[in-house]
Amino acid sequence: MRESEYYSYFVGELPKGCQLCVKGAKLVLFTTGICPRDCFYCPLSPWRREDVIYANERPVKDELDILEEAKIQEALGAGVTGGDPLARLERTVRYIQLLKENFGENFHIHLYTTGALATREALEKLYDAGLDEIRFHPDIFSPNSKLFQKEIENIKNAKDFDWDFGGEVPVIPGGEERIRWYAEFLDNLGAKFLNLNELEFSETNLRALIDKGFKPVSDESSAIKGSLDLGLELLRWGEESTSLSYHLCTAKLKDAVQLRNRLKRMAKNVAKPYHEITEDGTLRFGIAEYEDLEELYSLLVEEASVPKEWLYINEKKKRIEMPEEVAIELADAVEGDVKFYIIEEYPTWDRIEVGRIPLP
Template sequence: MPRETTYYSYVVGELPEGCQLCVRGEKLVLFVTGVCPRNCFYCPLSPWRRGDVVYANERPVRSVDDIIAEALIQEAGGAGVTGGDPLARLNRTVEYIRALKERFGEEFHLHLYTTGALATKKALEKLYDAGLDEIRFHPDIFTPNSKLFEREIENIKNAFDFSWDVGGEVPAVPGQGERIKWFAEFLDRLGAKFLNVNELEFSETNMRNLLDRGYKPINDESSAIKGSLELGLEILRWGEENTSLSYHLCTAKLKDAVQLRNRLRRMAKNVAKPYMEITEDGTLRFGIAEYGNLDELYALLVKDAEVPAEWLYINREKGRIEMPVEVAIELAEAIEGDVRFFIVEEYPTWDRLEVERIPLP
């Protein structure tokens, strides 16, 4: 029987090494390109990543230095190389893999996702020589009657010429259990190590496609698709009895409640300024003051309100002065006029996504 992990997921056999690091928040997400030879109906890729763009987590990448900087802030133990299809920009992908191995050493674990459409022997050799540790294939098994699918399946066989970990990764699309089982048997015959099955979720970009096909969310508060988790568990039970593969059912809850949270916690302690609190969820909590003239406000706070200057930080980019929560609460009660005070919570990510704002008093 599949065993439930402490990460709200389910496993048969061994958890892939890439997943072990990921659930602990140690995997840098290296998005190499949004270009892909496929156009899968369930693709969740956001509109601003559906092009030839590069991101390390939420940070836009202009050079390898950006990737290294993000990995250091996260204290990453590895990276998941994804897209799009990273093989659509092979030379770039190889450059990044090699650079990460050179900077962080052989123990820095790198896994990569690809459709397989571009996985020629020559391409795979370049990835292997650069230091790739694990490759995960995601052919579109749900549209099997196409030349592109046939090429993907043939190319997957090339991966077994190299001594890295080979596996598959597909979403649990309700009604498509037989196709997933077919893929599992195909991988098993070749000698693959694992098949990851992901709980299918709605996103901004795939919602219309999924709704048009009759798929529904499990409730009004979740993005998970009804029946996907149940299908995933069915695949794991079947796979344990019929194949020698390891399986991991990666749930929507794992991504939101575990993986992201752990990554934020790792980053927060490296980016938090002295006046910021780190919450249990890994967000940064602090007070802010907003006013038309920041220099005038700063002088008011330091000279008239006698706030120690080391407690204040002028953030001109966001048009505010940041400070400890306790200071903001006291000042909001003492200062009248057009100055507005808030308590905010932000992700410790490059884009500093604001997740909560509480007006004071």
């Protein structure tokens, strides 16, 4: 077992999908929120638990949205997820074909599925479309359910195709016997890997996890106490007991590495001249807020002599954007009800604001 440079742990070789993901080079293609299961630990937001489509944070209205997002990210591949992407099989197959047609055969695509809908016919369509890697997440923690039995039977079909296949499940404290069972099942089937994810609290699974007695590692972390330690124990066991590769994906990897690297890839392609790209990949700039933006714009250009190319009227957010240094200077010079701030935003489609400093 080794520790990676990405705050994760692994045995053997990282799956190709993970190798690109940690670099922030994987487009997250969410093809539907529909899923045949209702796992108590599911972290999906309420608005994604419907038949919706997203490319990263961008709502997809047509196929061009997917291509545009992949180009902005300079993506080298895509992770197809949901819900269960097989709940909208034809849509998912089309999107895989679309990405391969536009970015080439080397554009690596992996997909997550419960296995409940992974019939031989469905897998054949995915394979023919160009899917490179498939990861199965059956409900191993409900072994007596009919749906689980169906999932396991369907997973057996994956060995008949020339792709990388394996499993991916959360590390739930107390669930070590079931995870070991699944690892042995995959190993006997000829699978390549088992990915283990450190369990985390989210807005939607918080109550269910607390009701089951789970606690966070600390007040500053969303990670579940005991999940990481169990994951490390399972990797040590797996290295000795199976021939699978393992990757223990930590909460820190997702927050401090994968997201940060993706933001950096995107920032350089969306940044305007007045944006400063920070070390974390966020966009930093100044803004001015005022009731009449046209009036303010004229004042800044004609009376404050600010070059027009330094100013951008953002009607949607009701503000004028500008370089940070300009905002600092204007905050000292402009009187009245104009308010100036230094802003930090993600370079994503939704432009989430992560920092706001008022200027005196």
